[in-house]
Amino acid sequence: MSSVLGSAPAGEGGAVVSRTMEAAAEIRSRISHGELKPGDRVPEAKLAESLGVSRNTLREAFRSLNQEGLITQVPNRGAYVAIPNINTIIDIYRVRRLIECQAVADALPRHPAFTDMRSAVEAALEQRDLDDWAGVAGSNIRFHRAIFELADSPRLNRLYVQLTTELRLAFGLIDDPEYLHAPFLERNLEILELIEAGETAKASELLREYLFLAERILLAGYERLSTT
């Protein structure tokens, strides 16, 4: 047995977590860290052993991950790390434009999410100066998560988590955070300041162009992938 999951005897400050949830979290982390790449098979027996859980427990974790869109399950053939294709990208950006632009346009003045937006923008600029592009990617995602939060809707926030989960897979396929994120740092700041100044209509329009451009850049990266 080569368990990776901790097995503290419970009784800590944090919430109660089952082994199933731990397993799911560990797989999520392996995917987002690139140990598991899109298209990889995820065999039950091997993974169960490497995580130190039983097959049954792992299968429960798979059900969760499947519905999060992280893995794809084919009956009798097993689970694969999901491969975001071009249609996925197009759909995700369609949804983002619809929700983010509206959220910005309707943003209430002095909304608590402003704080998160500003800290994400500033962190991203610092990280760029340090050439920490992975950090920039994370900060950029935090910025847009804050935009979603402007809508004050738990359900939309949950949707956003799913969208970024899938987007991260796509970013991972391109694997060039500078190419993907550099063009947007200044714009993030610009959008934030427009919102704070109450010019939500302008901010929303700027964000719309921004998201179209981001989609184009990502799709162009995909194009290059498939032709090489």
Add this chain to the structure above:
Amino acid sequence: MSSVLGSAPAGEGGAVVSRTMEAAAEIRSRISHGELKPGDRVPEAKLAESLGVSRNTLREAFRSLNQEGLITQVPNRGAYVAIPNINTIIDIYRVRRLIECQAVADALPRHPAFTDMRSAVEAALEQRDLDDWAGVAGSNIRFHRAIFELADSPRLNRLYVQLTTELRLAFGLIDDPEYLHAPFLERNLEILELIEAGETAKASELLREYLFLAERILLAGYERLSTT
């Protein structure tokens, strides 16, 4: 053993369905038919026996249902049919206003979804004349599903399925389809005709008022529930 699930030896035209999926479908159906009501406990052992599946299989089904928002799982205490509370209602309508109004405003001319919208509207009017209010409820949901389809986004459609799943629970608590749906039949027709006439801005505005009213009616019904 008193299995309810069919166990055909496989090999039919339809998609491959696992026992887990069958179990989940059966539970979904029991909830939407009112056999299981919000707040009901759903004990693993009993339900597994009544469905004719093992506890492990049922637990996998629970994972799916949990993420669909149909049941709530509390660690070490089991699963309950979800109880939509007032915050749930408010959030769902917030999301619906944001997405449906935008989808209508951006609707492409002669979109295929128009057909569904019209057939749903007409079905609802006929059902009203037959006093088939359960039918009206279903047609009304079909109408709004078609509105979501105007956005041409698989992810938004999936979101809509989740929202209506939860809404159905709320409607079930009120249990007065005429009260809930009668005020909207004429408006549905009006909105449809505005869209078809290309007056999407007007249609969107009308829909927004509509959704605010629907929310108010549902919340008022809730109010009466808790005070009686």
Add this chain to the structure above:
DNA sequence: GCAAGTCAGATTGCTCAACAATCTTAGGCA
């Protein structure tokens, strides 16, 4: 050489039985 058929090995889908951990509840006691 190539298409079709066959068969063993691997993997998944599902079940069962068992046990530890946790929650609930009913009694007992101060």
Add this chain to the structure above:
DNA sequence: TGCCTAAGATTGTTGAGCAATCTGACTTGC
């Protein structure tokens, strides 16, 4: 009444096992 305890019930997790299905290599016949 209010707290404590012990028994009972339910969940969390495991491991073994078997049938169904898929995969890939091998054989066969053209």
